[in-house]
Amino acid sequence: MTRLRTTGAAACAVLLAVAGLAGCNRESNGAGGGKVGIDMPRTDTDFWNSYQQYLEKGIDKGTVSALPLSNSQNDISKLVSNVQAFTDQGAKAIVMAPQDTGAVSSTLEQLEEKKIPVISVDTRPDAGKIYMVVRADNRAYGTKACEYLGKQLGGKGRVAELQGDLSSINGRDRSQAFASCMKKKYPGIKVHELPTDWKGDVASAKLQSLLAQHRKLDGIYMQAGGAFLQSTLALLEQKKLLKPAGSAGHITIISNDGIPEELDAIRAGKIDATLSQPADLYAKWALNYAKAALEGETFKPGPTDHGSEIVTIENGLEDQLPAPLVTKENVDDPKLWANQLEKK
Numbered sequence: 432m433t434r435l436r437t438t439g440a441a442a443c444a445v446l447l448a449v450a451g452l453a454g455c456n457r458e459s460n461g462a463g464g465g466k467v468g469i470d471m472p473r474t475d476t477d478f479w480n481s482y483q484q485y486l487e488k489g490i491d492k493g494t495v496s497a498l499p500l501s502n503s504q505n506d507i508s509k510l511v512s513n514v515q516a517f518t519d520q521g522a523k524a525i526v527m528a529p530q531d532t533g534a535v536s537s538t539l540e541q542l543e544e545k546k547i548p549v550i551s552v553d554t555r556p557d558a559g560k561i562y563m564v565v566r567a568d569n570r571a572y573g574t575k576a577c578e579y580l581g582k583q584l585g586g587k588g589r590v591a592e593l594q595g596d597l598s599s600i601n602g603r604d605r606s607q608a609f610a611s612c613m614k615k616k617y618p619g620i621k622v623h624e625l626p627t628d629w630k631g632d633v634a635s636a637k638l639q640s641l642l643a644q645h646r647k648l649d650g651i652y653m654q655a656g657g658a659f660l661q662s663t664l665a666l667l668e669q670k671k672l673l674k675p676a677g678s679a680g681h682i683t684i685i686s687n688d689g690i691p692e693e694l695d696a697i698r699a700g701k702i703d704a705t706l707s708q709p710a711d712l713y714a715k716w717a718l719n720y721a722k723a724a725l726e727g728e729t730f731k732p733g734p735t736d737h738g739s740e741i742v743t744i745e746n747g748l749e750d751q752l753p754a755p756l757v758t759k760e761n762v763d764d765p766k767l768w769a770n771q772l773e774k775k
Contacts, residue, residue, distance in 0.1 A: 464496075464523070464725050464726070465496070465522070465523030465524065465725055466496055466497065466498050466520065466521055466522050466523060467495045467496065467497045467498065467523070467524045467525070467526060467718075467721045467725070468497075468498050468501070468513075468514065468516075468517025468518075468520070468522035468524070468525045468526070469486060469497055469498070469500050469501070469525075469526040469527075469717075470501045470502070470503050470510060470514065470517075470525070470527045471483055471501065471502040471503070472502075472503055472505060472510075472527070472529070472530050472554075473502070473503075473504055473505045473530070474502055474504075475504075475505075476629075476657035476658050476688075477657045477688075477690040477692060478655070478656075478657035478688045478690050478708065478710055479657070481690065481710040481769075481772065482552075482710040482713055482714055484772070485710055485711050485768075486714040486717070486718065489714055489718045494718040494719065494722055495524075495718050495721050495722050495725070498517060498522060501513035501517070503527075503530075507529070507530075507531045507535065510527065510529060510535065510538070511538050514527070514538055514542070518542075518545060522547065523725055524547060524548050524549075524550070524562075524721045524724045525547055525548070525549045526550045526552060526717045526718070527549065527550075527551060527552070528552040528553045528554055529554055529556055530554065530596065530599055530629075531596075531599065532554050532555060532556050532557050532598070532600045533556075533557045533558075533598060535559065536556060536557060536558040536559040537559075539558070539559025539560060539561065539746075540559055540560075543559070543560045548562035548721075548724035548725075549561055549562055550562055550563050550717050550720045550721050550724065551563075551564045551565070551566075552564075552565050552566065552713050553566050553601065553708075553713060554566065554599060554600055554601055555744060555749060556600075557600065558745075558746060559746060560746055560747060561744075561747035561748075562720065562724050562747060563720040563724075563730065563747065563748050563749070563750060564747065564749035564750065565712075565713055565716045565717050565720065565749075565752065566601075566713075566749065566751065566752065567708055567709065567751060567753070567754040568751045568754070569600070569601045569604035569608075570604045570605070570607070572604070572654075572687050572706050572708075572754065573606065573607065573608030573609035573610075573612065574608045574611075574612045575706055575756055576609055576652045576685045576687070576706065577609045577612035577613050577616070577617070577652075578612065578616070579685050579703075579756065580617075580620070580650045580652060580683060580685060581612075581613070581616055581617040583650070583683045583703065584617075584620060584649050584683060586616075586617045586619045586620065587619040587649075588619075588620055588621070588650060589620070589621045589623070589645060589647060589648055589650075590613075590620055590621065590622050590648075590649060590650040590651065590652060591623050591638055591641055591651045592606070592609060592622055592623065592624050592625060592651075592652045592654070593625055593627055593634045593637075593638065593651065593652065593653045593654060593655075593659050593663070594606045594624055594626045595627065595628070595629045595658075596626075596628045596629050597626055599629075601654075602626075602629070602654065605654050606624065606654070609622075609652060610622065610624070620649075620650075623645075625637040625638065625641065627654075627658075629655055629658050630658065631658050631659055631661065631662040632662065634653075634658070634659045634662060634663065635662040635665070638651075638663060638666055639666055642666075642670060648672070648682055649682065649683065650682060650684065650685075651663065651682060651684045651685075652685055652686075653684065653686040653687065654687050655686075655687055655688055656686035656687060656688040656689075656692070656693040656705055657688045657690050659686070660686065660690075660692055660693060660696065660702075661692070663684075664696065664701055667682065673701060675699075675700040675701075676700035676701075676703055676759070677700065681700075683703050684701075684703055684704075685702070685703060685704040685705065685706075686702060686705040686706070687705065687706045687708060688705060688706075688707075688708050689705050689706065689707025689708055689709075689710075689754075689757060689767065689769055690769055691769040691770075691772060693757075693769070694757065694767070694769050697757065697758065697759055697762045698759070698762055698763075703758065704756060704757060704758045705756075705757050706754050706755070706756055706757070707754055707756075707757050707767055707768065707769070709752050709753070709754060709768055710768055711768040711771070712737075712768075713752070716737075716752070720750070730748055732748065735750065737752075738752075738753050739751055739752045739753060755767070
């Protein structure tokens with residue numbers, strides 16, 4: 432493979448054409464290469480299964496040379512073990528999505544000592560150096576969900592919030608933003624916070640207990656449709672509370688993820704909206720940033736050429752990708768990643 436050597440603006444133009452990376456807010460520190468170790472955080476939700484499909488497509492296209500994917504199954508000890516296996520196999524960069532964002536710091540410190548850059552997808556580790564975090568603005572998820580429910584309910588009613596794992600930055604960001612928005616803008620809405628650890632059975636059990644105490648429920652915010660959608664709809668149907676959107680007694684439901692099943696539920700009037708977490712862009716930019724890391728590139732805060740913004744965080748940089756609100760008005764938009772998946 433012939434390598435082009437150039438500098439300044441010309442270098443940026445060449446790199447943009449080859450790698451499709453974020454604008455000219457970066458610098459080159461020389462060329463490099465090597466294997467990339469990629470850990471899946473879990474494969475028990477539709478969102479993460481879709482993310483894996485997009486990763487595999489990117490790998491097949493040759494974006495990076497990857498070691499066989501591992502799966503830490505939402506277990507920090509397995510993630511630590513998988514990362515060690517990657518380094519033993521000579522990985523020069525790591526892509527991970529740590530679900531326990533506090534406990535991963537020691538692993539990140541070890542990788543920093545070995546000069547192995549890390550790209551964190553969907554979650555932002557609390558400590559430990561990160562080359563780039565690839566995620567959406569999770570506080571915006573909570574705020575947008577609050578604003579949607581607030582407007583739909585006219586600022587009054589009772590809402591169940593199916594929270595994620597509060598040890599996760601995503602669970603905390605969504606929960607804190609949702610609570611702050613509700614307190615400030617819609618004090619007439621009573622919110623019941625139900626921590627779930629991202630587990631559908633836990634969400635269903637806690638929602639069932641809430642319904643036993645308060646039969647009248649006006650809205651539900653699901654922080655992860657991939658984990659909660661099926662169990663929530665099944666419970667509401669069992670309780671004869673699953674009324675079509677627009678009909679009397681309908682419970683307004685907004686979710687996060689944007690998986691095909693959520694879009695189908697919007698079309699069917701079972702739920703009202705979701706925030707489309709970009710599984711396709713998570714995979715695309717995780718691989719592109721891994722490639723950039725291997726080539727010694729660095730980035731600076733600022734807008735990118737792919738509709739996002741790189742911001743400074745305490746332990747590195749974060750590329751905040753857009754996550755559009757999906758309702759019945761735009762559910763068939765072909766630009767939504769869930770509408771681009773190949774039908775099986």
